[in-house]
Amino acid sequence: MKASPRLLLVGWDGADWKLIHPLVHRGGMPAVARLLKEGVCGHLTALEPPLSPMLWTSVATGKHAYYHGVPGFTEVGKEGEVIPVSAATRQCKALWEMLGERGGRTHLVNWFATHGERPNGHLVSDCYNTWTCRREDAPADWPSPPRGTYWPEDLGTFLDPARVAPWEVNPDEIIRLFVPDADTVDQEKDRRLWWLAQRLGEAFTTHSAVCWLLENRPDWNLTAVCYRALDEICHLFMPYHPPRMAGVKEDDFALYRHVVTAAYRLHDLFLARLINLAGPEAAVVLVSAHGFHSDHLRPRLTPGLPAGGTVWHRSQGIFGAMGPGFRKDAQLFGARLLDVTPTLLTWLGLPVGADMEGRVLVDAFAAAPKLETIPSWELSGHPRRATTPMEARERETALQQMAARGSIPPAVAGSTQAVVETERENDWNLARASMDGGRWEEALPRLEHVWRLYPERADHAQMLAICQLRLGLFREARETMEACCETVGGPTPEVHAMLANIALERGDARAAQAHLRTAEAAGAGRLPTLRELDLLGRTQLALREWKNCEATCRKGLEIDPSNAIAFLGLARCALQQRQPVEAAEHALQAIAVQYGNPMGHFLLGVALIGQEKWEPATRALAATIRLDPCNAAAHRLLASSLERLGKKEAAQGALEKARRLRAGHEAESSRKQIRLREESAGRAAELRQAIATRRAKADAPRKATAAE
Numbered sequence: 001m002k003a004s005p006r007l008l009l010v011g012w013d014g015a016d017w018k019l020i021h022p023l024v025h026r027g028g029m030p031a032v033a034r035l036l037k038e039g040v041c042g043h044l045t046a047l048e049p050p051l052s053p054m055l056w057t058s059v060a061t062g063k064h065a066y067y068h069g070v071p072g073f074t075e076v077g078k079e080g081e082v083i084p085v086s087a088a089t090r091q092c093k094a095l096w097e098m099l100g101e102r103g104g105r106t107h108l109v110n111w112f113a114t115h116g117e118r119p120n121g122h123l124v125s126d127c128y129n130t131w132t133c134r135r136e137d138a139p140a141d142w143p144s145p146p147r148g149t150y151w152p153e154d155l156g157t158f159l160d161p162a163r164v165a166p167w168e169v170n171p172d173e174i175i176r177l178f179v180p181d182a183d184t185v186d187q188e189k190d191r192r193l194w195w196l197a198q199r200l201g202e203a204f205t206t207h208s209a210v211c212w213l214l215e216n217r218p219d220w221n222l223t224a225v226c227y228r229a230l231d232e233i234c235h236l237f238m239p240y241h242p243p244r245m246a247g248v249k250e251d252d253f254a255l256y257r258h259v260v261t262a263a264y265r266l267h268d269l270f271l272a273r274l275i276n277l278a279g280p281e282a283a284v285v286l287v288s289a290h291g292f293h294s295d296h297l298r299p300r301l302t303p304g305l306p307a308g309g310t311v312w313h314r315s316q317g318i319f320g321a322m323g324p325g326f327r328k329d330a331q332l333f334g335a336r337l338l339d340v341t342p343t344l345l346t347w348l349g350l351p352v353g354a355d356m357e358g359r360v361l362v363d364a365f366a367a368a369p370k371l372e373t374i375p376s377w378e379l380s381g382h383p384r385r386a387t388t389p390m391e392a393r394e395r396e397t398a399l400q401q402m403a404a405r406g407s408i409p410p411a412v413a414g415s416t417q418a419v420v421e422t423e424r425e426n427d428w429n430l431a432r433a434s435m436d437g438g439r440w441e442e443a444l445p446r447l448e449h450v451w452r453l454y455p456e457r458a459d460h461a462q463m464l465a466i467c468q469l470r471l472g473l474f475r476e477a478r479e480t481m482e483a484c485c486e487t488v489g490g491p492t493p494e495v496h497a498m499l500a501n502i503a504l505e506r507g508d509a510r511a512a513q514a515h516l517r518t519a520e521a522a523g524a525g526r527l528p529t530l531r532e533l534d535l536l537g538r539t540q541l542a543l544r545e546w547k548n549c550e551a552t553c554r555k556g557l558e559i560d561p562s563n564a565i566a567f568l569g570l571a572r573c574a575l576q577q578r579q580p581v582e583a584a585e586h587a588l589q590a591i592a593v594q595y596g597n598p599m600g601h602f603l604l605g606v607a608l609i610g611q612e613k614w615e616p617a618t619r620a621l622a623a624t625i626r627l628d629p630c631n632a633a634a635h636r637l638l639a640s641s642l643e644r645l646g647k648k649e650a651a652q653g654a655l656e657k658a659r660r661l662r663a664g665h666e667a668e669s670s671r672k673q674i675r676l677r678e679e680s681a682g683r684a685a686e687l688r689q690a691i692a693t694r695r696a697k698a699d700a701p702r703k704a705t706a707a708e
Contacts, residue, residue, distance in 0.1 A: 001099070001102045001103070001104060001221075001348055001349045001350055002348060002349035004221070005104075005221050005283075005347070005348050005349065006220070006223075006278060006279070006281055006282035006283070007222050007223075007282065007283050007285065007344060007347065007348060008223050008274060008275070008278040008282050008283070008284045008285070009222065009223065009224040009225070009285050009287065009344065010225055010227075010271060010274060010284065010285070010286050010287070011056065011059070011111070011224070011225065011226035011227065011287050011288065011289070012226075012227050012230050012267055012286065012287070012288045013052055013056070013226060013227065013228045013229075013230055013231040013232075013288060013289065013290075014230045014231025014232075014234050014288060014290065014291070014292045014313070015230055015264075015267070015286075015288035015291070015292075015317065015318050016288070016291035016292050016294060016316070016317070016318065017043065017291070017316070017318050018291065018294055018295065018314075019260065019261075019264055019292075019294050020032055020264065020318065023261065023264055023265065023268075024036065028261070028264075028265050028268070029264065029265060029268040030268065030272065031268045031269070031271040031275060032268055032271065032286070032320070034275075034322070035271075035284065035286060035320045035322050036320070036329075037328075037329055038322045038328055038329070039284070039320055039321050039322025039323070039326055039327070039328065039329075039330075040320070040321055040322070040326050040327040040328070040330040040331070040363075040364045041318070041319065041320040041321075041330075041331065041332060042319055042331055042332030042333055042334075042335050043316040043317070043318065043319070043333075043335065043562070043592075043593070044287065044288070044289075044316065044317040044318055044319040044335045044336065044337055044339075044340075045315060045316060045317075045334075045335065045336045045337065045593070045594055045595065045596065046289060046290040046291075046313070046314075046315045046316070046317055046337055047064060047065075047336075047337050047338070047433065047436050048432050048433065048435070048436035049307065049310060049429050049432045049433065049436075050289075050290045050310045050313035050315065051072055051073075051307055051310060051429060052112055052228070052231065052289065052290075053070050053072060053073055053085055053112040053113050054070055054071065054072065054429065054433065055289035055290060055337060056111060056112040056113070056226060056289050057070040057090060057094075057112060057113050058289075058337050058338060059287060059289055059337060059340050059341070060094040060095050060096075060111065060224075060341065061090070061092050061093065061094050061095070061341060061356075062095075062338055062339075062340070062341030062342055062345075062352075062353065062356035062357065062358050063092055063338070063355075063356060063357055064338070064357055064433050064436070064437045065429065065430055065433035066430060066433050066434050066437060066439060066442065067091070067355075067357075068090050068091055068092050069089060069090060069091035069092075070085050070089050070090055070112075070113045071085070071089075071426035071427075071429050071430050072085070072307070072422075072425060072426050072429050073085060073402055073407045073408050074399070074402070074422050074426075075089055075422065075426060076419055076422055076423055076426075080419060081395075081419070082399065082418050082419055082422050083390070083395050083399075084115065084390070084395060084398045084399065084402065085112075085113045086113060086114070086115040086116045086148070086389075086390070087113065087114050087115060087116045087117035087118075087125075087387045088116055088387040088389065089113055090113060092377075092378055093377045093378060093384060095222070095224070095341050095344060095345070096108055096117075096119045096120075096121070096222060096224065097119070097377075097385070098345065098350060098377050098380075099120075099221060099222055099348060099350065100119055100120030100121070100385075101377075101380060101382045102350060103120075104120065104221040104348070105120055105121040105219055105220050105221050105222075106119045106120065106121040106122070106220065106221065106222040106223070106224065107121055107122050107210065107213040107214070107217065107220050107222070107223040107224070107225075108121070108122065108123045108124070108224050108225075109123075109124045109128075109206060109209050109210040109213065109223075109224070109225040109226070110124060110125070110126050110128060110129060110206045110209070110210075110225060110227070110228065111125075111126060111224060111225075111226045112126055112226065113126070114126055115127050115146075115148050115149065115388075115390065116148035116387035116388040116389060116390070117151060117385075117387060118151045118385045118386060118387065118388065119151065119385075121219075121220060121222075122150075122151060122152070122155060122217060122220075123149075123150060123151035123155075124149065124150060124155070124159060124209040124210075124213070125145075125148060125149045125150075126226075126228075127145050127148070127149050127398060128145055128149050128150075128159070128163070128205065128206070128209060129163065129201075129202040129203075129205035129206050129209075130202060130398075130401050130405075142160065142163065142165075144156055144160055145160075146390045146391065146394035146397075146398065147388055147389075147390065147391065147394070148387070148388035148389065148390055151388070153388075158212065158216070159208075159209055159212060162205070162208040162209060162212055163205045163208070164201045164202075164204040164205045164208060165201055166194065166197035166198040166201040168201065169197040169200045169201050169204070171183075171193075171197075174200065175193060175196065175197065175200075177262050177266075178196060178200075178258060178262040178263070179193060179196070179255060179256060179258065179259060180258065181254070181255055184255075185255065192236065192237075192256070195236060196233065196236075196237075196259065198405075199232050199233050200229065200266075202228070202229060203227055203228075203229035203266070203267075203270075206225065206226075206227055206228075206229075207227075207270050207273070210223065210225040210274065211273060211274070211277060214274070214277040214278060215277060221348070222348075223274075223278065225274070227267060227270065229263065229267075230263055230264070230267060230288075230292075231292065232405065233259060233260065233263045234260055234263075234292045234294075234312070235309055235312060235406070237256050237259040237260055237263075238260055238292065238293070238294060238298065238312065239298065240252055240253050240255070240256035240257050240259065240260075241257060241259075241260045241261075241294055243295075244257075245298060245300075246300070247300070260294070271286065281324065282323060283321065283322070283323030283324055283325060283326060283347060284321065284322050284323050285319075285320070285321045285340075285344065286318065286319070286320040286321075287317065287318065287319055287320075287340060288317035288318045289317050289337060290313045290314060290315065290316075290317045291313065291314030291315070291316045291317050291318070292312055292313060292314055293312050293313075293314050296559075297314070297559070297560060298312070299311045299312060305457075306408070306409055306421070306425045307425070307429075309406070316562055316593070317337070319332060319335050319340070319361075321364055325347055325365055325366060325367075325369075326347075326364055326365060326366060327363075327364060327365065328366070330363075332361060332363055332364055333363075333591070333592040333595075334591050334592055334594075334595030335361055335364075335595070336358055336359075336595055336596050337358075338356070338357045338358030338596075339358035339360070339361050340358070341356060341358065342356055342358045342359060342360045342361075343358075343360050343361040343364060346360045346365075346369050346370075346371060346372075347365075347369070350372075351372035351373050351374045352371070352372065352373050352374075353373070353374060353375070353376045353377045353378075354373045354374065354375050354376065355375070355376045355378070357437070409421070420453070424449075424450050424453045424454060427446045427449055427450050428446070428447075428450045428460070430446060431443040431446035431447045431450065431463070431467075432463065434446070435463070435466070435467060435470075440467055440470045440471050441471065441676070443467050444464075444467050444468070444471065444680065445679075445680070447460065447463055447464040447467055448464060448680060451464050451480075455483070455484075455487045456487055458484055458487075458492065458495070461480055461481065461483070461484035461487075462481075462484070462494060462495075462498050464480050465477040465478075465480045465481050465484075465498050465501075465502070466498075466501070468480060469501065469502060469505050471676055473676060473677065473680075474502060474505060474506050476677070476680070477498075477502050478499070478502050481495055481498050481499055481502070491518075491522070492522065493519040493520075493522045493532075494519075496515045496516070496518045496519035496522060497515070497516065497529075497531065497532050497535055499515045500512040500513075500515035500516045500519065500535050500539065501535055503515060504535065504538055504539055504542065507542075509539050509542035509543050510543075512535070512539045512542070513539050513543065516532070516535060516536055516539060519532065530556055530559060530560060530563060530565070533552055533553075533555060533556040533559075533566070534556070534565045534566075534569070536552050537549050537552040537553050537556070537565075537566070537569040538569070540552060541569065541572055541573070541576075544576070546573045546576055546577055549569055549572075549573050550569075550570060550573050552569070553567075553569035553570045553573070554566070554570075556569075562593050563593075564590045564593040564594035564597060564600065565590075567586045567587070567589040567590035567593065567600075568586070568587070568590045568597075568599055568600060568603060570582075570586040571583045571584075571586035571587040571590065571600075571603040571604075572603065574586060574607075575603065575606060575607060575610070578610075580606075580607045580608070580609075580610030580611045581607075581611065583603060583606070583607035583610070584604055584607035584611070586603075587600050587601075587603040587604035587607055588600075588604060590603075591604065596627060597627075598623075598624045598627035598628035598631065598634075601620050601621070601623040601624040601627065602620075602621070602624040602628075602631065602633070602634055604620040605617045605618075605620035605621035605624060605634070605637060605638075605641075606637065608620060609637060609640065609641060612644075614641045614644040614645050615645065617637075617641045618638060618641045618642060618645065621634050621637055621638040621641060622638065625638065630661055631661075632657075632658045632661035632662045633658075635654045635655070635657045635658035635661060636655065636658040638651075638654045639651045639652070639653075639654035639655035639658060642654060
């Protein structure tokens with residue numbers, strides 16, 4: 001480890017460059033402006049599903065949820081009851097644990113899923129700023145937060161009085177900065193100001209804790225703090241952010257249009273104070289694990305489902321770093337959430353675990369860093385520290401508070417149904433995480449299970465069908481969508497789009513085109529989704545309709561300029577029309593948005609070969625293979641590039657690898673499909689029975705009425 005490094009890691013949940021850049025240009029966020037000028041900044045691609053406890057644990061571990069084990073806000077405990085996730089939930093080591101093994105000390109404040117943590121340093125958990133208190137009590141008399149909030153435990157002596165209650169958020173001095181006409185609000189009918197005061201009180205409480213530690217406990221190497229208020233404020237007030245959304249009342253828009261902007265400016269003030277307290281020798285890293293839709297991509301409807309609010313989350317968060325060792329006034333491209341921990345470990349002078357799924361963001365450093373690895377931090381010989389559990393009554397209070405703020409459904413209060421729903425939603429979350437990581441076989445039984453429990457959820461069926469497609473189970477995917485039609489009351493545009501996807505994977509582009517036309521007709525009057533545009537573009541590619549595909553991709557980019565799939569489509573079109581320079585440009589744009597998609601690197605490699613740029617083509621194809629080791633075509637093209645560079649031995653090795661992959665692919669694919677069909681046969685029978693039972697229950701009232 002470096003001699004006495006100091007790294008300040010600041011998390012802003014839900015922060016988005018789309019909102020930050022205009023404010024910076026208007027002079028409204030001077031601390032971030034300094035970060036942009038003196039540091040390196042770029043987008044940070046999130047993971048699926050975009051659920052904050054899962055994402056922020058990935059930020060801290062460098063691993064996806066199927067490794068770290070945090071499945072959402074709650075889990076089912078050993079006694080069969082619903083409990084909040086905590087440090088005990090996490091199944092692998094976090095950055096502060098790795099640092100602690102080498103003697104480094106950490107201040108850890110308000111990070112998701114850290115309750116009960118015992119770092120080498122100080123903890124203020126994510127329960128610190130949400131514990132209930134009575135208005136008539138002075139802060140010193142408020143009940144202490146649950147055991148496990150502080151480490152060392154006597155930290156509460158100093159930090160209990162530092163909490164800020166919502167009624168301490170002055171309506172004239174603070175609330176008016178967010179809602180200038182707050183005095184006109186009838187607060188008996190409109191509780192939004194009170195809700196805002198609650199979120200601000202929690203933000204000030206978090207800030208009080210981290211500032212106290214920086215001022216009073218100077219022995220630290222890492223300070224990591226997560227502010228949750230931006231995301232929570234945006235969930236309520238983003239519909240009122242300019243421009244006014246359809247359906248938003250003019251009076252509400254006039255009242256609350258400034259709230260989101262004011263929240264960003266407040267967080268800029270927080271950041272300025274932390275930078276000052278950390279001192280000039282500290283490096284500063286600012287991260288958000290996902291963005292937040294703020295423009296024409298804002299959803300018109302929020303699904304009334306657990307975690308339905310994540311439809312507002314944008315897949316691009318933020319990354320910014322400044323201070324010793326980092327580049328100045330530079331842009332960073334292709335950063336992913338999983339890259340944060342490897343990059344911070346490297347800055348700290350610590351080795352990266354070879355089992356981590358991200359990469360070191362070498363381009364963020366002023367000079368090429370020394371890269372060290374170990375097989376895994378889980379095998380370092382240091383067991384994880386013990387954690388401090390909550391008591392039963394404290395868990396119940398924590399769940400009530402999480403329900404009150406909308407993090408979990410109100411039904412999660414200890415009933416048997418709550419346990420079933422929690423297990424189902426966590427399986428759903430982990431299945432989506434497995435799909436995001438390309439672990440399709442792991443996702444399949446989870447998806448079958450959640451759909452069996454809740455077959456009315458069309459999104460369950462669609463995700464299951466996508467997984468089946470990726471595993472080559474075409475017949476099963478079609479059966480899934482046919483069953484979905486029965487449970488949701490007929491074929492919807494989304495179902496037809498999924499049937500188009502199945503037809504396309506089976507090589508029947510004409511059938512896919514017919515399904516897409518049916519979907520368009522069934523959804524007359526609505527705009528096509530980005531997924532539907534992607535399907536249309538792929539279909540046009542298969543039909544060799546290059547110009548139509550280009551038009552479809554550009555339409556997708558008009559809807560979302562950071563749509564990596566559209567850039568990939570344009571790259572494919574350019575390659576087919578023998579335009580390698582244009583293809584390389586589009587592939588690079590796709591990589592900048594979504595570095596982890598191997599197709600961007602592959603198309604870049606093909607385009608560079610078309611320009612006879614053998615060295616950069618070799619690098620692009622090597623990146624493809626790192627992300628997709630079984631890509632036989634990438635190995636074959638890499639062999640061709642290496643041959644052109646005179647590296648005959650390496651070229652022969654790559655070619656041999658391509659031959660082995662190609663020879664073994666068909667046999668292995670056939671064996672895998674037979675095995676998967678056998679394994680899922682019993683589950684499929686259970687699924688059909690569950691659907692029949694649900695249908696019978698739904699039909700019973702109608703039959704009874706008809707009999708009368």
